[in-house]
Amino acid sequence: MRDLQLRQLRLNQTQRVRLNTALHKLQELCPAHSGAAVAVADKIPANPEDGVLKGHGTLEMDGQIVATLCGVIERVNKLVYVRTHRSRYKPEVGDIIVGRVIEVATKLWRLEINFSQDAVLMLSSMNLPDGIQRRRTATDELNMRSIFEENDVICAEVRGFQHDGSLHLQARSLKYGKLMNGQLLRVPPYLVKRRKQHFHYLEEYGLDLILGCNGLVWVGGHISIPEGEGQPRGKSDISLDTRQHICRIANGVRVISSLGFSLTVEAVVEAAKACVSSKMDIKDMLGPEFHVQMAEREVERRILLSKKKG
Known part of the structure; x- marks a missing residue:
């Protein structure tokens, strides 16, 4: 995967030598047991x-x-x-995932989550917009499209597998729900390690970063949840600065994925800061020179880390 993406960068001879040298050093710095x-x-x-x-x-x-x-x-x-x-992504109970609604059916939404089959979010497995815990009524079923509709991007948690083999989700916490004003990215699932925290608020940029275990990553403007409401309130528009921050962070995710590095919030923020410090245009982050620079930075980081451990 990484070799295929790097071949598409059109590296010149100098950049190719620098990149191969960095990747070779990274291979040498890998732990001996893996x-x-x-x-x-x-x-x-x-x-x-x-x-x-x-x-x-x-x-x-x-x-x-x-x-x-x-x-x-x-x-x-x-x-x-x-x-x-x-x-492919192999779901486990408790995984935080990001998906896109592809169908609104009776009492459920069907989602595409980068898995071999679609996932199901039942109406009874999520918080209603009024925030009140109660039994779902026929009126709630009729108003399902006012909550989620086709092509909406949402965040949820894997609840488990049913007897028919279908994957069920739940969104009972206020941190789950519809995602707005951002970009949805797709990366190889193995680059996203399961951690205690997959929701990240990048306060410096005013953004939310969600690293889905299923390889779908969300970068968007920060959404605050008003007290007493079951769903976050979205904004009709976002500022130019926020849009630029979203693009910069999203390109950082793309570069790290292309290099085959594990996707962490620290690595993504480091890529965004490298873009700013080098006074590089956001679009140039996807060019060959920035990829080489990030590989060389990763070598320096790992060498410094090994010295601290030693």
């Missing part, structure tokens, strides 16, 4: 007799552990598994 690329049938350096647990993408054959997938070797204590580069 990061090794393997193909199908490649041997994984581990001894089953040492109590190693074989995880996803591994198989024991002739007394040795071999890979059954193309990807990167990962180890967690004694567990060894292969993480594929282009795997």
